[in-house]
Amino acid sequence: MDHQHIKLTASELSYLWNIYQAETMSVQVIHYFLQHIQDEDIKTLLNHSLSSSKKHVTFIKELFIDEQIEVPIAFNSSDVNLQAKRLFSDVFYLKYIKHMATGGLQSYGRVLPNVFRNDIRTFFENCLNAARDLDRMSTDMLLKKGIPIRSPHIPYPEKEEFVKKQSFFLEGLGRRDALTGSEVTNLFFNIQTNQIGTTLATAFSQVSSTKKIQQYFLRGKDIAIKHIKVFTDYLENNSLPIPMSSDQEVTESTESPFSEKLMLYHFSMMIYSGIGNYGAGISESMRSDLAVDFSRLTAEILKYAEDGVNILINNEWLEQPPLAADRKGLVEG
Template sequence: MENNHENVKLTAAETSYLWNTYMGDSMAICVFKYFLEHIEDEDVKSILNHALDLSQEHVVMIEDMFTKEGIQIPQGFTEQDVNLKAKRLFSDVFYLKYMKNMAKGGLETYGRIVSNIYRQDVRSFFSKCLTSTIELDTELSRLLLEKGIAMRPPSIPYPQKLEFVQKQSFLLEGLGRREALTGAEIANLHANIQTNQLGTSIAVAFSQVAQSKKILNFLLRGQDIALKHIKVFSSYLEMNSLPVPMSFDQEVTDSTESPFSDKLMLFHFGLMIYAGIGNYGVAISESRRSDLVVDYSRLVAEVLKFSEDFANIMIANEWLEQPPLAANRKDLAKD
């Protein structure tokens, strides 16, 4: 067992996962601190404080690891990227739904990370991240249910007998489309509608307060893309007489005073773009209808193209920190 870490170098996976986590949590600290300046519901406030504590702990622990390893600590996001005195931009209901979405993303990310970690101190860190996020998600789910605002996936009839697929039309839309969706297909459609609805709400809010015209246009374009994707996914649920999750754009106020720097808002939106690509990839792997797979694939291509614009704006403003890279052997040979 490698319990002594002094002579065990971090792998590429471990270094990158720690770096990405630092960037995300330094952003979350700014967001949560601002949220806490404008909150009325004590239950929501308690969970927000807990989420803030977790992000702050993560940042401190990663800084300690990087210092010991001689790794440059990222700039990330600081108090310069948040204006705590800005007017309220979101409602308490939005805070709950926002945290629920972030917790969902954390569960998926940490679960994937842990399986690729071998050094025991890093594995212990991410295992604790996963455990604490499970606890946070459980508390958020409970509170959303108590307040009657949880958007649960719809129910389907329980299977009553063993049945086997008899026709290829179960898979291939061209052979006579299977109208009924599988439970996994419903769950993914429902989840992707919700994440896109969060995207539209964030786009609405950030476009009201963005300082840069280019970033404003980028956000508005992102809103249009998200609305189009919601329409595509909703059509599948509606064809099966299943409910479509409601939008929560109404949880954004009419404030035009920016609580965040343009850099933070653009980075935040970029994280959501890449998370959406991952969600669509999972949905493709769990879909058994060819038309649904084609739609997801088509929409992924659109989001990938959109993500290029995100990267170009970040680079143009010198906001895109370079992540850990492998050695460029050709350059080393030239030197």
């Protein structure tokens, strides 16, 4: 092929490496979900997601072999116990797919501007299209089944208006109580993502066999609940509805379907996605108190994420991603 003499850029290589980790994990997770699914509509959606993830894994693996790049260990059948009892409800499976599809749309949207080789760009365009289709299918299914996912309504503007006071941004000069549409959207969305986090933390802590990792998940649940409370207060103060909790979507099973490595990696991946969501919240907030809260909470989860990475490192579960050449080390060596 005409692209074979063109080496992968740092962005292309790192994106492919990270997607391989995430998609091999998704394959194992969805394989387990399919063992217990009862709702035929959601089963179809899970199979669609599984097929998409498998295609992505196959493409990247074959590409790495062709390019003589070491294929990561990532995740495989040894990281899942398909005979384990049901841990989640069918409704959670549907919400999970919607959440992962949303994350895919965000990730692939950031990736594409930094990809230049034609075959790699085509691959990520296909990934973006797959995430778009999965998001549409899961959204339609949530609406069809009457599961609330819509963000709140706000009044339509009836006339042109201009901001006349600096207190629109700085509450110290006279508090602006009303939230902008973007602020409402970010608050509502981050409550939903933290609710997914609390569900996974509840389930993973329940089945973890390692005390330290179990405590890490429980700490994450406490952090997520606290963050939900902060965001909820903003909406409640504006008499806006709050997303429904999903705690009831975890069974009482204590039999782990996943390896400790997979659960910890999965949780870490969601944490870093959450950090990106908070960054968007900061950039789209026109209230200084809300921007400060997003910044404060980001600092907290950054520290929490670091502790999770240290657990991965101490257990030799964290594969080293592709690195730039250490020029200084080469000279000194």
